[in-house]
Amino acid sequence: MSSQTATVIATYSRRMGLRLDDSNEVDARIKGKRLKPVCGDRVQVEPIDNESDWLITEIDTRRNELTRPNMRGQVEVLAANLDALVVVAAVAPMPDWFIIDRYLCAAELMDADAIVVFNKIELLDGLDIEIPELQEYRDIGLVVLECSAETRRGIDELRSELAGRCTIVVGQSGVGKSSLINELVADSNQRTARISAKTGEGRHTTVNSVMIPLQNGGTVIDSPGVRDYAPALENSVDAAAGFREIAFAAQSCRFANCRHLREPGCAVKAGVDDESISYRRYESFKRVVNITEKLSEGRY
Ligand SMILES: Nc1nc2c(ncn2[C@@H]2O[C@H](COP(=O)(O)OP(=O)(O)OP(=O)(O)O)[C@@H](O)[C@H]2O)c(=O)[nH]1
Ligand SMILES: [Mg+2]
Ligand SMILES: [Zn+2]
Numbered sequence: 001m002s003s004q005t006a007t008v009i010a011t012y013s014r015r016m017g018l019r020l021d022d023s024n025e026v027d028a029r030i031k032g033k034r035l036k037p038v039c040g041d042r043v044q045v046e047p048i049d050n051e052s053d054w055l056i057t058e059i060d061t062r063r064n065e066l067t068r069p070n071m072r073g074q075v076e077v078l079a080a081n082l083d084a085l086v087v088v089a090a091v092a093p094m095p096d097w098f099i100i101d102r103y104l105c106a107a108e109l110m111d112a113d114a115i116v117v118f119n120k121i122e123l124l125d126g127l128d129i130e131i132p133e134l135q136e137y138r139d140i141g142l143v144v145l146e147c148s149a150e151t152r153r154g155i156d157e158l159r160s161e162l163a164g165r166c167t168i169v170v171g172q173s174g175v176g177k178s179s180l181i182n183e184l185v186a187d188s189n190q191r192t193a194r195i196s197a198k199t200g201e202g203r204h205t206t207v208n209s210v211m212i213p214l215q216n217g218g219t220v221i222d223s224p225g226v227r228d229y230a231p232a233l234e235n236s237v238d239a240a241a242g243f244r245e246i247a248f249a250a251q252s253c254r255f256a257n258c259r260h261l262r263e264p265g266c267a268v269k270a271g272v273d274d275e276s277i278s279y280r281r282y283e284s285f286k287r288v289v290n291i292t293e294k295l296s297e298g299r300y
Helices: 097-109 132-139 155-162 177-184 237-241 244-250 267-273 279-296
Strands: 004-012 015-020 025-030 042-047 054-059 065-069 075-080 084-090 113-119 143-146 166-171 210-213 219-222
Touching: 004 025, 015 042, 015 054, 084 097, 084 155, 097 113, 097 132, 097 166, 097 237, 097 279, 113 132, 113 155, 113 177, 132 143, 132 279, 143 155, 155 177, 166 177, 177 219, 237 244, 237 279, 244 267, 244 279, 267 279
Parallel strands: 025 054, 084 113, 084 166, 113 143, 166 219
Antiparallel strands: 004 015, 004 042, 004 210, 015 025, 042 054, 065 075, 210 219
16 A cells, blocks of 8 residues: 655644645554654555544654653654744733743754744733833844734734744643634634633633644644743753854853853853843753753753
C-alpha cells in the first residue's frame, strides 16, 4: 500500500486528527509506540482495510519544535513546524511576564517569530494604566498587539500577522486564546463549530491542541493553557540566545564565554546599568539560566 502525506491537526493522546493533502479530514492511529506525532507534524499515512481510521507510519523531519521539559526531565514536544508563536497575556488573570519571556525565548531558539498579544484590553478602557512590559517588548522589536476578543479590537491586525503562516497560540489558562481564535475565524463557518468544549462551570478550557485553517491562508493552533512554561534548553548558553537584546549586547563582552553574571567587562551588565537592557528581562534571563542548570542536574 502506497502511503501519502498528511498534516496532524489534532492530538487526543494516542489518536490523531489529520488533514490529508486532498484536504479531507480523517482520524488516525499510530503505528507502534515509538512515534509521537504532534500538531503541525507532516506524517506518512496509510488507509487501514475495513476501517475509517488511517495509520500513521512515519513522521517527516521537523523544521522546528516547540518543546518543554516534562516532570521526568525529558523533552516533550508540544507542536512542530511553526512559523510563529502568538504569546497571549491578558489584563486578567494577572500576567506572569516571566512565563511570557520564556515563550519568547523558545520562539527565538526555534527560529520562529513571536507576536505578543495583550488581551481583554477593553477592561482598561477609561483607566489611565500603562503596561511597561509591553513597551519593553516593543523596544526589542517585537510586534505587540493590544486586543479584545470581546470588542474585536486588534483582531484584524492579528489576522494579518497570521496570514499565510502556521502559528501556535500559547499562554496561561484563561487569557482568551480560544476566544481570540474564535474571533479570527468569526466570518467563516468555523464559528458555529466552537473549538472548545464547555465544562461544568461554564468555562471553556482547551484540553487538546487543535489546528484551525484561516481564510486568508495559514493555520493557527489552539493549545491548552499552562500554569508554567520553560523551554527545554540544551545548556545555559542557549538562554542568552533566547533573549535577543542580551544576545546582541553579549557580542561586546570582554570574554567570549562570559555568563553575564559577575564577569568583568560584561556588556550585558553594563546595558542593565545604563538601562538600555531592562532589569526585569535580565532577571528573567537569569531565571532561565537557573532553570536550565537545575534541569541538567535533574532538580527541576
Ligand atoms: N473581558 C474579556 N473577557 C474575555 C476576552 N477574551 C476572552 N475572555 C473571557 O476569558 C475567559 C477565558 O477565555 P478562553 O478563550 O477560554 O481562554 P483560554 O486562554 O483559551 O483558556 P484555556 O483554554 O484554559 O487555556 C472566558 O470567560 C472568555 O469569555 C476579552 O477580550 N475580554
Ligand atoms: Mg482555550
Ligand atoms: Zn557578559
